[in-house]
Amino acid sequence: MPQQVAVITGAGAGIGRATARTLARAGCDIALIGRNRDRLSDAAAELQALNVRTHIACADVSDAAALDTAAEEIENALGPITIWVNCAGAGVRGQLAEITPDEIRRATEVTYLGTVNGTRSALLRMRRRSYGTIVNLVALAGLRPPPLQSIENGARAAIRTFSESLRPELLHDGDRIHIALVHLPSINTPHFSWTRNHTGKRLKPMGPVYEPEIAAEAICRAAFGKYRDIWVGTSGVKSWVISTFLPGLSDRWLSKGGYAKQMEKVAVEGNEPDDLFGTVAGAYAAHGRFDMITRKGVPPLLTSRHAQVGTAIAAAGFALMLAVRCRRRG
Known part of the structure; x- marks a missing residue:
């Protein structure tokens, strides 16, 4: 395609916002999808200096019809969609017995079904031209799923198998549409500040933490390099060895250390706002509050090749x- 048009869901903050900047620097016109129009407008304003066209579409990714409408608006405004990145997600942390069925349903709808809906909306348009790339985000391969994140871990695992099942369908039909998976470690985004929290303590990332620009770089490489998978960082190697050869030891360690490493000592005061059922007010950008503990070096990006x-x-x-x-x- 002569002009690359990239769509990013969850583009108002976090990884989505960093990805919008990275793909804009690569010369793509950018469409930003999210629930908070003010935040999307702020993200679009950041891209003005890069001389690319932008379009804002307010939509909840769990609503398939709204996402299809947004996709049509984007193609009418910017042209054929060539790249679609599913960054939107919503989480709930805590022991399963403390999480309500409505919270489970909502978190799964946004994270898993949001990715499915976004992938479907992209495919319906890319198949008109038999060309395009869809990038989906999953947890770092090899990591033993930590406690207190059962709902999000289940959704990310479902995204991985969903994407892998879709690839042979596209090959069968002869479509030149590429599905890429980016496997991410802990990323310093506002996600930890607005996740529905049942732990009683402020949340923090577990394991090595990287800035959202690192995730955005991996997404950009996946989009243009036609990689099946890209793994960010090396922290999964140790976890893979332990979970493969010493699974019982891994479970016992996570039952103790897995709790403390995800929570700060500061208790949560009252009911802090979260983004599970609505958006959080305020100006959030790509970064969260953990800049002081992030890895400053560039981690290795291991590709499928x-x-x-x-x-x-x-x-x-x-x-x-x-x-x-x-x-x-x-």
């Missing part, structure tokens, strides 16, 4: 080891 090479090397090494053993026995 790197993983294929690593698997081939590991397989060759294993075959060589077996050959040496067989020769010794012979």
Whole structure:
């Protein structure tokens, strides 16, 4: 396509807002979808200096009809959609017994069904031209799912398997539409300030924390590099080893350390506002309040091509080891 038109859901703050800036710098015209019009307008104003066209569409991603309407508005305003990034999500933290059925349903609708609805809206338009890229976000591969996040972890796992099931459908129909998955560690966004919280303590990220611009860079590479998967950071390696070979030990550690590492010592005072059923007032940008503890270096971005090479090397090494053993026995 002569002009790239990128749609970002959840574009008013956090990873979505950082992704809008990154794709705009890459020369894309940007469509911003979210629930808070003021926040979307503020994000669009940041892009004016980059000389790209922008369009704002207020929509709740859990509403498939509203998302389809927004997609049609975007194509009428900017042209054919070529990139669609599903960044929208809503969370609820706490032990499952303390979370209400309505909260479970809403968090799943926004995070999982929001991604499904966004992917479907993108496909319906991209198939007119048999061209485009859809980027979905999942938790870092290899990480043992921590406690207190069962609803969000379930939604992100569902997004991964949904995306993987969709790929052969597109191959079967011969569409040149690419589905990319970006596997993310903890990212410093306002998400921790407006998640529905049943823990009684202020939330904080667990494990190595990176700035949203790192996630946005990975998303940009996934969009233009046609990668199947991109993994950000290396913290998943240790967790993968433990969860694979010592699962019982991992569960016992998470039952203790997994709680303390997600909560600050400061107690929550009263009912703090959250974005589960509505938007939070205030000017939120891409970053959260954890700039002081984020990793300042650029982490490695492991792509699916790197993983294929690593698997081939590991397989060759294993075959060589077996050959040496067989020769010794012979």
